[in-house]
Amino acid sequence: MNDLISTRNHAKVGGILKYGIPYGRSQLFFEVPQESIAFNGEMTRLPALADFERALRYALDHPIETPALKELVRDKENILFLVEDATRNTPLNKIIPIVTGYLNRNGVPDDAISFLTAPGTHRVMTEWEIKEKLGVETVRRFKIYQHNASVSEDIADLGAVKLRSQIPVRIPVHVNRRALSADLLIGLGSIVPHSDAGFSGGAKILQPGVCDFVTTSATHAAAALCPDIPLGMVEGNPCREGIEAVARKIGLSFILNVVQNYEGESAGVFAGDFIKAHRAGVALSRLSFSVDVPRLADIVIVSSSPADMDYWQANKALSCAYFTVKKGGTIIFAAPCHEGLAHNHPRFREWLALPLSEVLKRLRSTSPEDTEADVVSAVLAVCNCRVRDKAHIFFVGEGLTNEDLRALKYKRIATVQQALDEALREKPDALVGILPKGGISLPRVRDAT
Numbered sequence: 001m002n003d004l005i006s007t008r009n010h011a012k013v014g015g016i017l018k019y020g021i022p023y024g025r026s027q028l029f030f031e032v033p034q035e036s037i038a039f040n041g042e043m044t045r046l047p048a049l050a051d052f053e054r055a056l057r058y059a060l061d062h063p064i065e066t067p068a069l070k071e072l073v074r075d076k077e078n079i080l081f082l083v084e085d086a087t088r089n090t091p092l093n094k095i096i097p098i099v100t101g102y103l104n105r106n107g108v109p110d111d112a113i114s115f116l117t118a119p120g121t122h123r124v125m126t127e128w129e130i131k132e133k134l135g136v137e138t139v140r141r142f143k144i145y146q147h148n149a150s151v152s153e154d155i156a157d158l159g160a161v162k163l164r165s166q167i168p169v170r171i172p173v174h175v176n177r178r179a180l181s182a183d184l185l186i187g188l189g190s191i192v193p194h195s196d197a198g199f200s201g202g203a204k205i206l207q208p209g210v211c212d213f214v215t216t217s218a219t220h221a222a223a224a225l226c227p228d229i230p231l232g233m234v235e236g237n238p239c240r241e242g243i244e245a246v247a248r249k250i251g252l253s254f255i256l257n258v259v260q261n262y263e264g265e266s267a268g269v270f271a272g273d274f275i276k277a278h279r280a281g282v283a284l285s286r287l288s289f290s291v292d293v294p295r296l297a298d299i300v301i302v303s304s305s306p307a308d309m310d311y312w313q314a315n316k317a318l319s320c321a322y323f324t325v326k327k328g329g330t331i332i333f334a335a336p337c338h339e340g341l342a343h344n345h346p347r348f349r350e351w352l353a354l355p356l357s358e359v360l361k362r363l364r365s366t367s368p369e370d371t372e373a374d375v376v377s378a379v380l381a382v383c384n385c386r387v388r389d390k391a392h393i394f395f396v397g398e399g400l401t402n403e404d405l406r407a408l409k410y411k412r413i414a415t416v417q418q419a420l421d422e423a424l425r426e427k428p429d430a431l432v433g434i435l436p437k438g439g440i441s442l443p444r445v446r447d448a449t
Helices: 052-061 092-105 127-134 136-141 177-181 213-224 238-250 276-289 311-322 348-352 356-365 375-390 402-408 416-426
Strands: 010-013 016-023 026-033 037-039 079-083 113-117 143-146 155-163 169-176 184-190 254-260 266-272 290-293 297-303 325-334 391-396 432-435 442-445
Touching (some): 016 297, 037 290, 052 254, 079 092, 127 136, 155 238, 254 276, 311 325, 311 432, 348 375, 391 416
Parallel strands (some): 290 442
Antiparallel strands (some): 010 016
C-alpha cells in the first residue's frame, strides 16, 4: 500500500465518532457527534489486480481500437513516452520496466526508446523526483527529457484547431518539438476525477502535458466558461474536447492508463486509442472514486489528499466539496500545500482576489495568446470563486501565507477540531460531511436540496 490512507478511518466512542483524515503523510483527528454525520466519504473498495504485470502485458497485446503495441513499434526508431510529473500517482516505476521489457522482446533496442516528462505548466521535476517517479534503472538506461512550458524555443506552432461545441473555441496548438520528432508517441498515466477535464488520463498527458501556456489557456478557459465546474464530466465537456482535438492534430499514437482503488493499488489497465481506451477506463474510475452523498451537508470537512503539493493541486478537493455542501454552509479545508500557492503562475494571487463576475469578464476578453495575462490562473480562480460564493471556507494548513489567504478569502484555523467547533457553535444542528480524499473524490449526490 502507498501513502494514501483508507477512507474507512473512524472509531466510535459513546455517541461520538472519532475520525482521521490524511494530511500529507500524517493524519488529522477530530470528533463528531454520531447523529450529525451526513456522509463519510467512503469509496468502493475495488480489488487490486492479482497479477499486475500479466494484466499490463495483456493490455498491450489486446488494446482498445488499435493494433497491438508490438505491431505499432515495428520498424520504429524514435519511440517517445510521455510521462506525468510528481503531482500524480501513477506507478510509473512499476509500469516502465514491464513496458520496456515488452518492447525489447519485440525487437526494440533501448536506444530507440526515450521519455519526456509532461508537467504541463507545472515546474520541472527535480533529479530526485525523476528517479523516484521513473525508477533509477530507467534513468540509467534511457534518455530522459523534461518539458518546460516556459522555454519558447522548445515549442512548435502547428496552427489551431476549432471546436464546434456548446462553447465555440479556437485553440492554438503549441507543442514540444520533441513530441513531433517521435515516430511513435505514447502516453502513460492514470484516470481520476478532474475538475476541468472531467477525468485525468488519455490525451491529457499531451495537453497540457507537453504544450505551452497558450494552448493550455485555451483548452482550460473553455472549462471555466461552462455553467458549472465540470468535475466528472467527459462527454460534452469543451475542455476535454479541446484536449483531444489537440492530441489528434499532434498524433498521439497510443495510451496506457491505469485505474487505481482508493488505497492506491492498480485495479485496471487500459491501453489503445486515446479516446476509446480512456472512456473504458473512465467507467472503472467513476466506480472507484465515487462517494455516495445521500444529502448535502451544512459543514464539509475535506482533505486535499492526495493532491497535497501546492494550492494549485489542492484546489481539486474544494471543487469536490463544492458539490456536497449546502449554500451558505462551511467547508473545512485541510491541505499541506508544502510548496505554497503555485509555480509558474505569477498572477495567480491577483486572479484569486477578484469576484467571479470580474474573473469571467476578463477571461472572455483576454486572448489565450496573451501570456502576460496568465489565463490558466484565471481558470482555477473561477473554481475558487464558485466555491467561496457558495460556502465559508476555513483553512487548516501551514503552506499558504496570510497574503495568500487574504486573496483567497479563507479563514485560517489551527486544527480541524477547532474549525468544526466554531462551525457547530454557529449551527449546532448542522449536518457534517467528510471527504478524506477530496483530491480524487467524485460526489454522487442523491438529494441536492
